Amino acid sequence: MGDISQTLKEQILQARRTGQKLNIEGGGTKAFMGRTADNNAGTLKLGEHTGIVEYHPVELVLTARAGTTLAEIEATLAEEGQCLHFEPPRFGEGSTLGGTLACNLSGPARPWSGSVRDQVLGIRLLNGKGEHLRFGGQVMKNVAGYDTSRLQAGAMGTLGAITEISLKVMPRPAMSLTLVQDMAMDDVIHYMNSRAKEPKPITGAAWVDGKVYLRLAGAKSAVEATAEKWTGEVMEQGDQFWQQLQHMQHDFFAGDEPLWRFSVGSTADNPELDGPWLIDWAGSQRWYRGDADMAKLETLAQRAGGQVSLFRGGDRTDEVMHHQPRALKEIQSRLKKSFDPDGIFNPGRLYSWL
Amino acid sequence: MIAKPKASRAELAEKFRAFIDPDFVITDDETMKPYECDGMSMYCEMPLLVVLPETAEQVQRVMRICNEYEVPVVARGAGTGLSAGAMPHKEGVVLSLAKFNRILNIDPLARTARLQPGVRNLAISEEAAQFGLYYGPDPSSQIACTIGGNVAENSGGVHCLKYGLTVHNILSVEMITAEGERVTIGSDALDVCGMDLLALMTGSEGLLGIVTEVKVKLLPKPEVAQVVMAGFDSVQKAGDAVGGIISHGIIPGGLEMMDGHAIIAADDFAQAGYPREAKALLLCEVDGTEEEVHEHIAQAEALFRELGATSVKTSQSEEERALLWKGRKSAFPAVGRISPDYYCMDGTIPRRYLAHVLLEMEKMSEEFGLRVANVFHAGDGNLHPLILFDANVPGEFERTEAFGGRILNLCVEVGGCITGEHGVGVEKIRQMAVQFNDEELQQFHDVKAAFDPAGILNPGKGVPALRFCQEYRSLEHKQHKHDTVDAAHG
Numbered sequence: 001m002g003d004i005s006q007t008l009k010e011q012i013l014q015a016r017r018t019g020q021k022l023n024i025e026g027g028g029t030k031a032f033m034g035r036t037a038d039n040n041a042g043t044l045k046l047g048e049h050t051g052i053v054e055y056h057p058v059e060l061v062l063t064a065r066a067g068t069t070l071a072e073i074e075a076t077l078a079e080e081g082q083c084l085h086f087e088p089p090r091f092g093e094g095s096t097l098g099g100t101l102a103c104n105l106s107g108p109a110r111p112w113s114g115s116v117r118d119q120v121l122g123i124r125l126l127n128g129k130g131e132h133l134r135f136g137g138q139v140m141k142n143v144a145g146y147d148t149s150r151l152q153a154g155a156m157g158t159l160g161a162i163t164e165i166s167l168k169v170m171p172r173p174a175m176s177l178t179l180v181q182d183m184a185m186d187d188v189i190h191y192m193n194s195r196a197k198e199p200k201p202i203t204g205a206a207w208v209d210g211k212v213y214l215r216l217a218g219a220k221s222a223v224e225a226t227a228e229k230w231t232g233e234v235m236e237q238g239d240q241f242w243q244q245l246q247h248m249q250h251d252f253f254a255g256d257e258p259l260w261r262f263s264v265g266s267t268a269d270n271p272e273l274d275g276p277w278l279i280d281w282a283g284s285q286r287w288y289r290g291d292a293d294m295a296k297l298e299t300l301a302q303r304a305g306g307q308v309s310l311f312r313g314g315d316r317t318d319e320v321m322h323h324q325p326r327a328l329k330e331i332q333s334r335l336k337k338s339f340d341p342d343g344i345f346n347p348g349r350l351y352s353w354l
Numbered sequence: 355m356i357a358k359p360k361a362s363r364a365e366l367a368e369k370f371r372a373f374i375d376p377d378f379v380i381t382d383d384e385t386m387k388p389y390e391c392d393g394m395s396m397y398c399e400m401p402l403l404v405v406l407p408e409t410a411e412q413v414q415r416v417m418r419i420c421n422e423y424e425v426p427v428v429a430r431g432a433g434t435g436l437s438a439g440a441m442p443h444k445e446g447v448v449l450s451l452a453k454f455n456r457i458l459n460i461d462p463l464a465r466t467a468r469l470q471p472g473v474r475n476l477a478i479s480e481e482a483a484q485f486g487l488y489y490g491p492d493p494s495s496q497i498a499c500t501i502g503g504n505v506a507e508n509s510g511g512v513h514c515l516k517y518g519l520t521v522h523n524i525l526s527v528e529m530i531t532a533e534g535e536r537v538t539i540g541s542d543a544l545d546v547c548g549m550d551l552l553a554l555m556t557g558s559e560g561l562l563g564i565v566t567e568v569k570v571k572l573l574p575k576p577e578v579a580q581v582v583m584a585g586f587d588s589v590q591k592a593g594d595a596v597g598g599i600i601s602h603g604i605i606p607g608g609l610e611m612m613d614g615h616a617i618i619a620a621d622d623f624a625q626a627g628y629p630r631e632a633k634a635l636l637l638c639e640v641d642g643t644e645e646e647v648h649e650h651i652a653q654a655e656a657l658f659r660e661l662g663a664t665s666v667k668t669s670q671s672e673e674e675r676a677l678l679w680k681g682r683k684s685a686f687p688a689v690g691r692i693s694p695d696y697y698c699m700d701g702t703i704p705r706r707y708l709a710h711v712l713l714e715m716e717k718m719s720e721e722f723g724l725r726v727a728n729v730f731h732a733g734d735g736n737l738h739p740l741i742l743f744d745a746n747v748p749g750e751f752e753r754t755e756a757f758g759g760r761i762l763n764l765c766v767e768v769g770g771c772i773t774g775e776h777g778v779g780v781e782k783i784r785q786m787a788v789q790f791n792d793e794e795l796q797q798f799h800d801v802k803a804a805f806d807p808a809g810i811l812n813p814g815k816g817v818p819a820l821r822f823c824q825e826y827r828s829l830e831h832k833q834h835k836h837d838t839v840d841a842a843h844g
Contacts, residue, residue, distance in 0.1 A: 058597040059704050059735075081603060104545060117550055118522050131793045139702040140515060140734035141774035143508050143557045144782070144789050145817065146801050147521065150553030154545065171603035193463045197486070199574035200643060221645035265542030267464040284544045305542030321547035327535040331804055332549050338800035350548065 003065065004049045005124075005132060005163050011044060012161070012344065013130040021347045024157040026067055027094025030103055034156050034349040036316045041347060044161055046098055052076055053164065054138070061121065061138050063166040066098025073097060077169055085113040085170040087246050098162045104154040107246035108204040108215070111196070111266070111281045113170070117153035124164035125152070128340030138166045151335075157346040158354050159339040176203070176217035177227055178238025183212040185270060185277065192282040193267050200226045204242055205282035208252055215242055245280065252278045252287065258314035260297060262286040265305030273300065287311075298322055319352060329353065361423040363402050366447065369419050370405050378406040378453075389448050392433040392440040393495070396697075396751060397780050401428070401442030408453040410528065410536060410566040417564065418534035420447060426813050427532075429560040431472060431503030434495040436698060437779030439506070439559045439815055446813075449564060451502050457481050458567070465572045466525060466542070471502025471565045475509075478570065487572035490517035493775070494683060502565050508557030510775040512608040512682075515733035516641075517573065519775075521556040528567035529555065532806035542569070554801070559777050560812040562805040579607060579641035580651050581678045584658040585632030585665040589613060592634035593708040595661040596732045599638060602657060604650050607641040609733035610682050613712065616689065616727040616740075623688030626681030629665045636663075636732065637682055639675075685729045686740065693725070693742035697754045701765030702736045702774035714764055715739060722757040724750075736774035737765070763788055763830065778816045786816075787823035788830065795820055 015022050021041035028047065031037070049067040057080040064073055070090050077083050087107025088100045099105075101123075106115040122136025125148075136142055136149040152162055183191060185207065192205040195214060201222045204215030214232060216223045227234060235241065244250040253259065262271065266283035275290040284306075288297075294310065301308035307322035314320075324332065329351075336343070336354055348354065361369070363381055370379045380386055381403045391398045402425070407413050420427045426446030433440055442448045454470035457477065461467070462485035467478055475496040479488040492511035493499055499509070505527060510519045517523070526540030540552040555562055586592040592611055599606065612620065612628075612635045621628040628635055636658070640650045651668055658666050669675035681688075689696050703711055712728065719726045725742040739761055743754040762772040762785045772778070772785040786795065798817045802809070818826075 056704070056706065058601055059706065060600060061704070104550070111544060114518065114522055115545065117545075117553065118518065127797065131797075133794045133797055134790075135794065137702075137769065137771045138704060139736075139770050139774070141510055141519065141702050141731075141736045142771040143775060143777050144772050144786060145778075145794070145798050146562075147508070147553045147557055148797070148801065150521070150550050153550045153553070154547065155549040159549070171600075171605065174603065190463070193465075197463065197465055197574055199486070199576050201646065219642070219646040219649050221649050222643040225643065225645045263541075263543040263545055265464060267461070268542070281544065307541060307543065307546050309547055324548055325537065327531065327537045328539070328548070328551065331531075331551065334804035335549060335801065338804050339797070 002051050005126070008044060008046070008049065008126055008161060008163065009130050009132060012126055012128070015042065015344050016128070016130065016342055019342075020344070022344050023349070024161050024346055026096035026099040027069060027092065029090070029092035029095045030099050032312050033103055035320055035352065037349060038347045046161060046163070047094065047096065049163060057082060059138070060169055061166060062169050063138060063164060064097055065164050066162045067096050069093065070095050070097060070100065078172070081172055082169045083172045085109060086116050086119055087113070088116060089247050091248070097165055101153055101162060101165055102155065102157045108206060108242050108280055111284055112203050115153070117150045119167040120149050120153070120165060121168060122166040123149040123152060123162050125160045125162050127160040128342055128344045132163070136166065140168060156350045158336055158350050160345060173203070173217035175220045175223050176215060176239065177223050178235040178241060179214045179216070179227060179230055179232030180211055180235045181232040182210055183207065184210065185279070188212050188279060189267060189270065189283045195230070196282045206245055207279040208250065213241060250278070252276065252289070256313055257289045258291060258310060259312040260288040260292065260308055261311040262288060262301050262304065262308050263306045264301060268304035268306070271297075271300035271304055294319065321351060324351070361425060366419070366423070366425065367403055370416060373415055374405060374407055374412055380404040389430065389442060389450070392430070392435040392438060394436050394438040394441070394779065394781055397438035397441050399442045399444050401448045402445055404448040404450060406450045406453050410530065413449065413530045413564055413566055414534050414536055416447070416449060417530050417532060420810055421533050421808055424808050424810060426810050427564070428812050429506070429564050431500035431506070432474070432498045434499040435503060435507060435779065436700070436776040437773065437781040439777050439779035439812070441780055443813060451500070454502070454566065460485065460572070462487065464542070465574070467570050467572055469501050469568050469570065471505070471568060472500050475499050475501060475504055482572050483575070486575050488575050489570055490523045490573050491520050494686065501568050501570065505556055505565050505568055506558065506560050507775065507777045510731070510734075510736070512610055512731060514731065515609060516605050516607050521553055523571050524552065524556065525569040525571060527552065527555060527565045529563035529565045531563050532808065532811050540569070557777070559779065559816045561802055561816050562811065576607070576641035578644050578647045579639055579675065580647055581669045581675050582638045582640070582651060582654045582658065583628070583667045583678055584636045584638070584663040585629035586634045586636070586662060587632065587664050589634045589712050590709040591662045592636050593705065595636060595658055595663065596705060598657050598661050599654060602653060604640065604654060606638045606733060608637065608639040610637045611635065611730040611732040612682065612685065613728040615725070616685050616729050619688040619692050619727060620681040620685045623691060624677070624681040624684050626677050628681055632664060637678060682729065689727050689740045689742065694744040694746065695742075697741040697743060697758055699737065699739045699741065699758050699761050700773045700776040701762050701770055702734070703765050703768050703770035705732065705735045707768040711737070711764060711768060715761060718757055718760055722753055724754060724757055731774070734774070735770065759785060780815055783815070783818045784822070784826045786818050787826045792820050792823060795823065
């Protein structure tokens with residue numbers, strides 16, 4: 001469809017006049033995330049605001065409209081031997097770049113390659129006054145003005161509709177290889193962190209079903225030499241494992257049981273909670289399946305130096321994100337007001353009070 | 355705007371002395387003098403008073419008092435900033451974090467360090483070295499600059515392309531808000547729920563809060579690092595070689611360029627063995643495992659030759675590598691030797707416009723009658739033109755500032771920005787109006803108000819008042835038209 005920013009702007013201005021609320025939707029593949037969307041609100045469809053605006057492989061920078069699918073972007077990058085090295089998950093063919101940033105979603109390489117937020121260089125954003133603003137730029141370093149581009153990561157559209165994103169892209173690694181071995185959950189945290197501490201080309205460390213998986217990627221000689229030194233069997237279908245992990249298609253993620261995401265200190269002891277666990281990001285991201293009390297999980301997460309969220313399933317009319325301390329709640333409420341004074345965008349989607 | 359302070363110097367000092375060692379509540383002009391400027395010494399101001407607390411609780415109490423009386427507060431680290439971001443407010447307090455100088459903890463397994471904000475950047479890597487770890491961002495001032503200041507400026511260095519800026523290398527900050535609340539932003543994890551306030555804080559130049567603790571990520575020290583030095587007979591060829599390396603899939607740990615003036619000055623200073631006849635010099639550092647470095651160095655050498663390098667040399671020892679970098683790292687003082695004063699710019703551009711921008715700069719150099727030497731973080735498009743001038747010649751600094759302003763406008767014109775790593779501060783506040791329109795600037799003011807409703811944190815810095823912007827833009831527009839006409843007649 002191309003550039004529909006003018007239409008989007010008019011829709012926001014009209015919503016402002018009539019007091020209507022707007023749910024922002026891209027490809028519609030993340031409807032399960034956040035709190036239940038407001039039924040009475042209209043829809044602001046970013047999915048039709050598409051197209052790669054600029055791509056200069058030599059600059060390692062790509063600019064695309066927010067509704068552009070990850071599939072299109074990654075196909076374009078692949079032609080030049082480049083990739084989105086934060087490995088964004090796709091929950092369907094329609095998953096867009098804008099939604100990926102709004103939800104701050106990154107895949108298994110995240111601890112080494114950075115997150116989607118880390119790669120963002122600049123954005124355009126329609127705020128609640130219908131102003132089409134441009135922040136950041138298309139260059140790696142830019143400290144003019146506040147970093148309102150990265151501020152959007154995890155804000156889930158509550159500050160405005162992201163319309164365009166410039167981000168850093170990287171060359172695809174020349175080679176990758178996966179080592180797998182049996183290991184108990186009690187031993188794996190120390191093991192993964194010890195490996196991550198070595199100056200070796202590691203880009204993935206995960207544990208599930210009693211097995212630890214390490215991925216090596218980079219220059220062929222470096223990958224092969226490291227694989228020689230480290231223990232573990234070379235896995236035949238290694239890439240497939242990481243792809244399933246990235247897109248949450250691994251069996252662990254199947255079914256309707258509530259899916260909790262613990263984002264914690266990489267070396268923290270695993271929260272004492274019976275049930276199935278999957279550990280990723282060398283210990284920094286841990287997934288848990290099961291019915292549980294949010295307040296109890298928050299205590300466990302805090303003890304592990306981080307936070308918990310109800311990623312999928314369960315009761316989504318209550319809070320699904322780790323609670324904010326009073327002072328940060330106040331600051332985020334004021335920030336919301338500064339971008340969206342009439343509270344038009346995604347009411348109650350991130351927190352009931354936002 | 356800040357109203358006149360409702361508390362006098364004496365009253366404020368008395369309040370602070372009730373809970374801070376009286377020797378560190380400074381009110382006399384002589385002792386306050388060193389605080390009148392930061393590394394950008396052309397901009398000076400004496401503060402109302404200077405206070406050096408030593409605990410977060412004390413900072414909290416200072417903030418509560420200042421918020422109540424609406425007294426401006428300017429936080430200060432080592433004072434190495436290059437945009438006058440730590441220049442005092444004449445009716446305000448300078449809050450120095452110099453006493454917060456302890457490394458609180460290094461966790462080798464988690465690869466993190468918990469630091470007070472006054473810890474020097476280089477001290478982190480020195481302390482982490484025993485565990486085979488280091489801290490990534492390495493600004494040129496790393497011997498002196500502090501981690502708190504690095505957070506305020508989102509500092510980079512020569513290894514950004516591969517290892518990122520401060521924002522990519524911190525996990526959390528503890529800060530005191532303008533209203534005196536003590537909050538932690540971020541956690542031990544790689545992300546937290548809600549808006550990314552940590553990113554917003556990073557590079558906010560002391561306008562949103564006072565950082566009292568920082569947790570940083572540490573990286574495993576690469577097994578090997580080697581530098582390839584390549585000389586070229588034109589800037590265009592060197593620029594193309596940068597693109598060539600990156601297109602080849604190699605992301606160097608550092609990739610620096612210097613122009614002819616900078617090569618000579620740096621070589622005179624450091625005797626680094628640079629090719630003095632070259633018009634442009636590239637320093638390309640590759641780091642990683644032994645195998646990887648071996649593979650990439652061979653590729654880089656071949657590529658540079660293929661792309662027209664007139665000389666190629668690779669460091670064969672740590673000493674040689676250090677010497678090659680010494681020239682680059684001392685480029686600023688080296689240029690300082692060939693001119694009474696120099697003014698360092700910090701624009702960033704998409705690399706493909708490098709030759710164009712350097713050519714335009716040459717023309718401006720002639721027009722303003724001022725020499726300019728260029729050092730360039732080529733990997734990430736960050737230019738540091740050094741304009742040479744003599745502050746003792748009346749009007750020369752004003753001409754230098756005008757020249758610098760024109761360079762920044764040019765950076766914005768080609769799709770870049772006015773500051774890559776030095777910050778806006780006072781120095782580049784007018785150029786903010788070139789990079790942003792009024793709606794965008796107003797949004798920045800609104801963001802600031804969300805953190806600091808009374809506007810006491812570092813007022814007058816970072817984001818210009820809108821009423822000055824229109825005037826500046828129309829002046830610039832006239833100037834631009836004037837140039838165009840001149841060029842047409844020339």
